[in-house]
Amino acid sequence: MFTIDNLCGVPVYEQIVRQTETFILRGILPPDAPMPSVRAVATQIAANPNTIQKAYTNLLSRGLIYAAPGKGGFVSAEAKGILRAELEKQLDTVERLAAQFASAGIDKQAVLQAVERGDSGKS
Amino acid sequence: MINAINVTKKFDDFTALDNVNLSVQTGSIFGLVGSNGAGKSTLMRVMSGVYSADGGTVTIDGEDITNRPRVRRNLIYVPDDLYFLPGSSMDRMAKLCESTRARFDRELYASLAEQFEADRKKPIHAMSKGMKRQAALILALASRPDILLIDETFDGLDVIKRHHMREIMVDAVAERGLTVIMATHSMHEVDDMCDAIAMLHKGHINVQSDIQEVTAALVKVQIAFPQAFDEDAVRFDGANIVSFRCDGTVATVVYENDRDLVEHELKAKHPVLMNLLPLSLEEVFIYKCQ
Numbered sequence: 001m002f003t004i005d006n007l008c009g010v011p012v013y014e015q016i017v018r019q020t021e022t023f024i025l026r027g028i029l030p031p032d033a034p035m036p037s038v039r040a041v042a043t044q045i046a047a048n049p050n051t052i053q054k055a056y057t058n059l060l061s062r063g064l065i066y067a068a069p070g071k072g073g074f075v076s077a078e079a080k081g082i083l084r085a086e087l088e089k090q091l092d093t094v095e096r097l098a099a100q101f102a103s104a105g106i107d108k109q110a111v112l113q114a115v116e117r118g119d120s121g122k123s
Numbered sequence: 124m125i126n127a128i129n130v131t132k133k134f135d136d137f138t139a140l141d142n143v144n145l146s147v148q149t150g151s152i153f154g155l156v157g158s159n160g161a162g163k164s165t166l167m168r169v170m171s172g173v174y175s176a177d178g179g180t181v182t183i184d185g186e187d188i189t190n191r192p193r194v195r196r197n198l199i200y201v202p203d204d205l206y207f208l209p210g211s212s213m214d215r216m217a218k219l220c221e222s223t224r225a226r227f228d229r230e231l232y233a234s235l236a237e238q239f240e241a242d243r244k245k246p247i248h249a250m251s252k253g254m255k256r257q258a259a260l261i262l263a264l265a266s267r268p269d270i271l272l273i274d275e276t277f278d279g280l281d282v283i284k285r286h287h288m289r290e291i292m293v294d295a296v297a298e299r300g301l302t303v304i305m306a307t308h309s310m311h312e313v314d315d316m317c318d319a320i321a322m323l324h325k326g327h328i329n330v331q332s333d334i335q336e337v338t339a340a341l342v343k344v345q346i347a348f349p350q351a352f353d354e355d356a357v358r359f360d361g362a363n364i365v366s367f368r369c370d371g372t373v374a375t376v377v378y379e380n381d382r383d384l385v386e387h388e389l390k391a392k393h394p395v396l397m398n399l400l401p402l403s404l405e406e407v408f409i410y411k412c413q
Contacts, residue, residue, distance in 0.1 A: 009401065011335070039297035046289045048152050049297035050318040 001036050004045050012047050016055035024064060024079045031080075035065055035073035062086075124149050124184055125170065125198075125270055125302065131178035132165055139165040141326040142179070147319070149269075150300040152292070154313035157323030158412050163306040164203055166323065167272050170304070171200035183270070197226065199263045203274035203306075205255055213243045213258050217265070224266040232265035235291070239284060253279030260288060264295065270302045277312065289316060310405040320404075324412045334404070341365065341407055342385045347373040347396035359388035365410050377402070377410055 002019050004012055023029040038056060042049040056073060059065045063082050065073045076082075094115075101111050127145040131138065139162045147153045157163045168174040170181050172188050172195050180187050186194045207216055213236065221227045236243050239257055242250075247258055256279050263271060271292075277285045293316075295301040307313060313320055314334075321331040330337055346357060354367045357376050361384070366377040373396065378385050382399065389397055402410075 039294065042297045043290055043294045046286055046293055048316055048318050049293060050151065052297075 002041060002045060004047070011051075012045075013051045013055040013058070016041070016052065017058050020055070020059055020064065021083055024075060025083055029075045029079075031075055031077040033075045034071075035059075035075065037072050125304075126182045127166065127170055127179065128182065129179035130166070130169055130176045130181065132162075132169055132174060133177050138326055140169065140176075143323075143326070143328055145170075145321055145328065145331065147302060147304055149302050150296055151302055151319055152296060152317050153302070153304045154317035154320035155304055155306040155323065156308070156310070156313060156320060156408060157306075158325075160325075161323040161412075162326045163323055164274055167200060167202075167274055167304070167306055171195065171198055171272050173200065196224075197269040198272065199224075199266055199268040199270070200272040201259050201263050201274065201276075203278075205259050207247045207255075207258075210246055210248065212246055213241060213262070216247070216258070216262055217243075220262055220266055226267040228265055228267055231267070232261065235261045235265055238287065238291075251279070253281065253284070256280060257284060257288075264291060267299075268301065270304070272304045272306075274306045276305045276307060277309075292316075310403070310408060314404050322408060322411055329411055330407070337407055338402055338404060339382065340379060341402050341410060342378045342380060342382045343400045343402050343406070344376045344378065344385060344389065345373065345396065345398040345400065346376060346389060346394045348392075348394055356392070357389065362388070 001023075002016050004015055010018075020029065020035075029035075035056070036044075038049050038052045041047070041052045056065070060067060060073070063076055064079045066076045067073050098108075098111055102108070125147045127143055130140050130143045130145075132140040143162075143166060145166070155163050155166065165174065169176050172181075172192075175189060180189060182188065183194050183198065188195045208219065211219075217227070217229070217232050220232075221229065235241075239261060241254070241257060241261060247255055250258065256277070260273075260276075263273075277288060280288065292301070292303060296303065305312070305317070317334060319331075319333045320337060321328050323329075330340070332340075344357075348356060349372070351369075351372055352374070353369065354364065354376075357367070357374065358364065361380065363379040364376060365379050366375070368375045386397075386399060
């Protein structure tokens with residue numbers, strides 16, 4: 001399920017977290033879908049199981065997945081909503097960037113166009 | 124869990140290990156790195172009971188291993204210099220393992236030998252270095268240990284076999300909580316496989332922590348000012364400068380400080396260029412063991 005980029009310098013556990021977020025947002029992992037076991041992922045990418053566990057713990061603590069005792073992890077029903085709420089908090093980053101662009105004399109149209117392109121790129 | 128507590132080991136006047144403390148959690152893949160002659164193999168031999176410590180103890184799940192073979196019966200040590208019964212084949216060695224190791228699994232042995240295309244009947248002394256190591260690892264894994272101590276784990280194994288060995292080890296860790304301690308020179312290996320490491324230097328442990336923390340302990344900064352400058356220009360209160368290399372107006376500085384602190388303090392000096400860069404494990408090792 002996960003494809004690891006060994007050359008990009010991003011730690012494996014972070015890549016797994018990010019990919020899971022993407023899968024959730026795009027419906028590839030719908031609510032209540034089972035997560036692959038730590039063991040399966042570790043063996044598949046030949047990575048330290050503790051690393052995988054770290055990723056899963058992150059997802060668990062954010063409420064993106066829940067654990068059914070003895071059965072493993074599953075995507076929670078509220079996962080998409082949680083991710084949306086987390087991302088919304090970063091809207092003020094956009095505001096700050098816009099202010100930076102303005103003070104550097106970058107045309108507002110160019111900024112708006114970039115927003116358009118990003119928005120229409122969503123699937 | 125396996126612990127070395129205040130372990131000291133001397134050979135005549137030479138102190139190979141000086142008050143070494145090591146704590147390895149069950150299910151961890153622990154990397155033991157160090158310069159040549161730092162004491163890695165000695166520590167492994169003390170922890171596996173091959174040597175007795177001159178001071179301190181080694182405990183497995185809280186129990187002292189000294190003179191108690193039962194406590195370390197599920198620990199297997201695969202040394203750097205492999206030993207096999209003279210003239211023996213893998214099958215002969217498997218017979219020996221079966222009679223001395225309660226958990227030796229014949230089926231697993233056969234399966235592993237097949238997966239690695241090992242010649243079970245060939246005299247091991249006639250094998251190449253890599254094939255010998257492969258034989259040792261197969262026999263060790265087939266014995267289903269709780270703790271596996273390996274010195275230079277994949278030395279001589281080709282890329283494909285290395286990868287496959289890793290898959291098998293990782294599976295055993297995930298499935299039954301196998302604990303692995305690997306002594307190695309290869310930072311790449313440690314980077315790929317380990318969740319925690321310790322660095323040995325001249326008989327002392329100078330770093331022990333989980334991998335993330337180790338690489339976060341040092342900060343590398345590329346910094347430039349309009350005029351030529353020296354180390355004082357990049358110093359601040361509490362700065363612990365490990366390395367400073369300046370080339371006219373651009374310098375590379377390594378700090379042993381919190382990253383945010385470094386960023387904050389250096390920004391206040393108004394450099395024309397400032398980049399904070401991550402360090403590889405190899406770099407951390409080089410700076411720490413100089």
